[in-house]
Amino acid sequence: MATVEERVKAITARVLGLELDEIKSEHSFTQDLGAESVQSIELVAMFEEEFGIEMDEDAALAVETVGGAVEFITQVCRQQGVELEE
Amino acid sequence: MRLILVDRSDEIRRNFFPLALSRPLWQLRCGITTLEEKLAAKLVPRSLEGIGADDAAYFVPDYMADAYRARAKYPVNDMSALAGDDLMLVDPLVKAEDLRIRAEGKSEVGLDEQGRVFYARIVKNDLKKLVANSIEDFVASAKLRLPNVTCKLRTWEYLWDLVLANADQITSDFAAAGKCGIEGKVEKPGEILGSKTDIFVGSRARVHPMVVIDAENGPVYIDEGAEIQPFSRIEGPCYIGKESILLGAKCRSGNTFGPCCRIGGEVEESIIHGYSNKYHDGFIGHSYIGEWVNLGALTTNSDLKNDYSTVSITLEGQGAINTGSTKVGSFIGDHTKTSIGTLLNTGCYIGAMAIIMATGKPLPKFIPSFAWFVEGVVTKGFGRTGLYETAKVAMSRRGREWTAAEQAMWDAIFQMTAPARDEAIKRGRKAMFR
Known part of the structure; x- marks a missing residue:
């Protein structure tokens, strides 16, 4: 199983139409990767499906960077009892 | 005479969603006025605007009571409104043109063959016979303890x-x-x-x-x-x-x-x-x-x-x-x-x-x-x-x-x-x- 970071980056690449190696942890979804508001909604939906979790929309959409998303998703997975590859 | 409007049945309310999600049924518009204005015009000789001896009280689902209270002219979900005056309780979905009830007269409950209460005219002296724990109990006791009249009134069924x-x-x-x-x-x-x-x-x-x-x-x-x-x-x-x-x-x-x-x-x-x-x-x-x-x-x-x-x-x-x-x-x-x-x-x-x-x-x-x-x-x-x-x-x-x-x-x-x-x-x- 891939790590949380790898899975987050794979989904980000798919939704935003980017190559994997273009995505860095410190990148902002909107400023650096060019995510439009509609794509932010899609990203949240895809992360929920990928990890089998439910995220609070306000908290999820407040996350700005790829690294922030990894951290946030890891935390939600732990709270909701979802096993992860470290 | 106080007009009492009751809108507490989830089963009926759902037929008027999405509008009824956020307002009582009598606030729906049809023609120039709301359903409430049409019923009030039929029931009381004076407009509800000039209260005088005539006023009203409302019973709405609990979740909207506070919000509705802020914009309503009369008490909302207040059981004390069921005392101190003659009452005319009306189903807000009765078509006003069918409503030909005299405001004066003995207590009576008008209902259809299935037992749906269309109206209840309750004179002040009969209020002591009724249960006033909740509006639902109040209506049920009126049905049980006051004279029933079977009637056929048309109602609004869907939005x-x-x-x-x-x-x-x-x-x-x-x-x-x-x-x-x-x-x-x-x-x-x-x-x-x-x-x-x-x-x-x-x-x-x-x-x-x-x-x-x-x-x-x-x-x-x-x-x-x-x-x-x-x-x-x-x-x-x-x-x-x-x-x-x-x-x-x-x-x-x-x-x-x-x-x-x-x-x-x-x-x-x-x-x-x-x-x-x-x-x-x-x-x-x-x-x-x-x-x-x-x-x-x-x-x-x-x-x-x-x-x-x-x-x-x-x-x-x-x-x-x-x-x-x-x-x-x-x-x-x-x-x-x-x-x-x-x-x-x-x-x-x-x-x-x-x-x-x-x-x-x-x-x-x-x-x-x-x-x-x-x-x-x-x-x-x-x-x-x-x-x-x-x-x-x-x-x-x-x-x-x-x-x-x-x-x-x-x-x-x-x-x-x-x-x-x-x-x-x-x-x-x-x-x-x-």
Whole structure:
């Protein structure tokens, strides 16, 4: 199983139409990767499906960077009892 | 005599969603007035405006009581209102024209063969016989302990009944209002067709030049402070609410617009509650639209199927219901916003507080409340907070306040409507992953 970071980056690449190696942890979804508001909604939906979790929309959409998303998703997975590859 | 209006049955209320999600049934509009105003006019000799010996009390679902209390003139969910006066309890869905009950007389409960209480006239001295723990117990004890009269009164069954009856109701409400003539300003050149006795232009209302008012097939009532801009055509029967503005609108017959609406494009046989905007071109027909709705430019609905068959509608929490009518448009709840170019299918239901981003195709026929319809699927979108922020801004622009009570009511509606929304989001996810 891939790590949380790898899975987050794979989904980000798919939704935003980017190559994997273009995505860095410190990148902002909107400023650096060019995510439009509609794509932010899609990203949240895809992360929920990928990890089998439910995220609070306000908290999820407040996350700005790829690294922030990894951290946030890891935390939600732990709270909701979802096993992860470290 | 105190008028008591009760709206506590979930089973009945659901037939009037999405409008009834955020208001009691008697606040629904049909014709020139609300259902409450029609019933009150039938029951009490004086208007409820001048209280005198006549007043009212309301019983609404608990989740909306605080929000409704802030805008209601009379007590809400207050059991003490069931004491100290003769009472006339009325089912708010009884058609007012069928209500021919004398305010004076002995206590009696009018009900149908299935036991649905249409009205209960209760004289003060009989109140001690009744149980006053809750409004439900009160009505049940009245049914049990007071003389019953079986009667057949017609009731409004579904939201679309109001749309289909709107033109006739405008005509009868116009006659009941007894007003005609021009108190405001009608500028030349313009044309008035039909009898001037079928037209009323209220004080401060302004009809600009190049407007046609056609009252040949029904009356036109333009209420106080309304403004009709050039190149508008208004066909009666029609009611244009206070401070509403028509912007070069093709206003076909049978329309009711609440106060402070902005209406452009083509509208036919539709009811639009206050503070809603359909500013631009696009067609809306046989539709019922709530408060604070914004329809983006070129939002258009179908109100007739290509095969002329009857139209079905899916209501929140219910399956598809055949309306039995071939002409049925859209039903849109309060605070919903559509993007430019939105195409609404025949018999389309869009819940309250929804955001619609058009895809170029007709929308699905059912979109639940608080849904963000994006890229052709229902999503969670930016959630409730963003919607509330938008509602606050929209209301403040018109001098209205978004209160804590209002937010609590919408939080409850969010929970109530979650099952349908969660289901739609699940389906949307599947489509997204295909």
